[in-house]
Amino acid sequence: MDNTQSKQFPKELDELKDALAKGNIPDSAAKIKEELDLLERTTLNIAITGLSGAGKSSLVNALRGMTDYEERSAKTGVTETTKHPMGYPHPVFPNVTIWDLPGIGTSMFKVEKYLKQVGFDNYDFFIIVASDRFTVHDSRLAHEIKKLNKKIYYVRTKLDVSLNSEARKPNFNEMQTLKRIREYYCGNLEKAGESSPRVFLISRWDLSKYDFPLLLQTLESELEGIKKEVLIMAMPTFSKESIRKKQQTMESLIWKVSLLSCAVGLTPVPGLSLACDIAILVKTMKDMYKVFGLDDDSLRMLAHHVGKPFDELHSAIKNIPSGGEITIQFVRDSLKKSLLWGTLTVVELALDFVPIVGSVFGGASSLASTYCILKSFLRDVVKDAENVRAKAFER
Ligand SMILES: Nc1nc2c(ncn2[C@@H]2O[C@H](COP(=O)(O)OP(=O)(O)OP(=O)(O)O)[C@@H](O)[C@H]2O)c(=O)[nH]1
Ligand SMILES: [Mg+2]
Structure with a gap:
């Protein structure tokens, strides 16, 4: 030493x-x-929601520092649909639980009923995930969640796929492309009535790049008191x-x-x-x-x-x-x-x-x-x- x-x-x-x-x-x-x-003893409950196939379960694992293939990981893949709220405790800090929620888009219920059904009050904040576009259901959901004084973050997954196809174009510039994608999503959400949406672009396969570190930083900076410390300790x-x-x-x-x-x-x-x-x-x-x-x-x-x-x-x-x-x-x-x-x-x-x-x-x-x-x-x-x-x- x-x-x-x-x-x-x-x-x-x-x-x-x-x-x-x-x-x-x-x-x-x-x-x-x-x-x-x-x-x-303090618990932290993070809710993840979004359409089927958006990458919710993959994000649950990412936030727990796990791959998709180990024993206690959330099941991912095209046929592994999330149907009920499932809590996944952090493997090392079990007081932190990431919740994999079925998407509102797949629900037959109205927003209020959906929130009641998933037990909205149990969560410290929500992350809405999309791999393509955020839907009108997502913005309605966000609106209701905000009314309940809870924070919402938007995550656009599968950035690697988008960048791969963009990279084929002549004069491809990664920074500019990222900026454009971010502006596109923020613009769409604003049109849907979101006043200041925060959209984080991530690739499940490269968490050290793009906005995943910024997402963790933002979550941490917006939590208060002891919950902030709990998140800092548990995050990868x-x-x-x-x-x-x-x-x-x-x-x-x-x-x-x-x-x-x-x-x-x-x-x-x-x-x-x-x-x-x-x-x-x-x-x-x-x-x-x-x-x-x-x-x-x-x-x-x-x-x-x-x-x-x-x-x-x-x-x-x-x-x-x-x-x-x-x-x-x-x-x-x-x-x-x-x-x-x-x-x-x-x-x-x-x-x-x-x-x-x-x-x-x-x-x-x-x-x-x-x-x-x-x-x-x-x-x-x-x-x-x-x-x-x-x-x-x-x-
Ligand atoms: N290329 C790429 N694939 C991803 C990414 N995130 C998730 N996937 C893949 O997308 C598929 C669906 O991901 P899941 O995490 O199972 O999606 P989900 O939202 O939980 O889906 P449901 O449970 O059906 O609602 C899986 O095959 C993942 O491996 C990403 O960032 N990049
Ligand atoms: Mg799933």
Whole structure:
């Protein structure tokens, strides 16, 4: 692990200082515990609808980071029609469920009845999918959903097919073609009464290209509070931007975890001059593998998706040990190293906290050490997530 630390105090620690300055450590720890528990319990339900064959089930799998061919994937293909709402939990973050809904165009019911039938209230937002045109039913549906104060996003799938046929024309320019297609769809939706439709162009076979990364970014930016964090953690890492967002989210979590581990684990760690609950740190580190798609299950799905061997992607992980090797012993050794090598930063941080925490639970150096090792571990995880992403998408 890289133990060199920046001397400047990270911004996210201002929040910690504020929380501690209010003086009541057990209360802060209890609140933080509640917050972290809530993060695990909060559910996110994404509804996908559109005509038969539009690519709904394929998008369900894409959002779950899965291919269409594995055991728990949504069935796709010309004869695999979605007839009833089917919830597909995210394979690694089961609190996120993507719902495959039958299209309104195939329904005999009126919009209100359709929404009632699919249980509209259960969903956080809707994605309407089309591989050709959005229909009048789609815009009517969108209108009703907006009245219910829920957001709608339009996704135009099978872009690869459209681009392939356009590419045969002389003077083909991909950027201009994309712009034209986007304008065409937005124009049509506006004519149908949509005031500011957002249309995302995607190809199921190349999710790192076109608008799929932008779709994820937009969904995330328009969610609020804890649901935003839930989405950021669960979404696949197809872009540098998504890795950066995950990093920011984890940064704001690790000081909370550090405080919690020091506040509840007052047992001194044998052989170390600090007291903390190492199990909390082990869990957080293991969670980081999942968040950044570096656990074996996520890597296997990514390998399937990009058609590369699992071992090839796994070999790009160079800075962190295998997930299974994150043990109490590993964390204890990291803490020991951080106390020996990272002395300057740990001491600086600890001194900064002493006036606030020192007298309360004698934990300034414990807090500084746990924070430093989590931060350093996160930096290594991010480097490896970038290495894996580069390896997965290199041609
Ligand atoms: N070329 C291409 N094919 C796609 C894309 N998305 C989906 N498909 C294919 O289109 C077909 C239909 O996709 P599905 O995801 O099953 O469509 P659906 O909307 O769930 O269809 P129903 O369940 O019948 O309502 C499948 O053969 C997919 O592989 C895409 O972006 N590009
Ligand atoms: Mg389907």
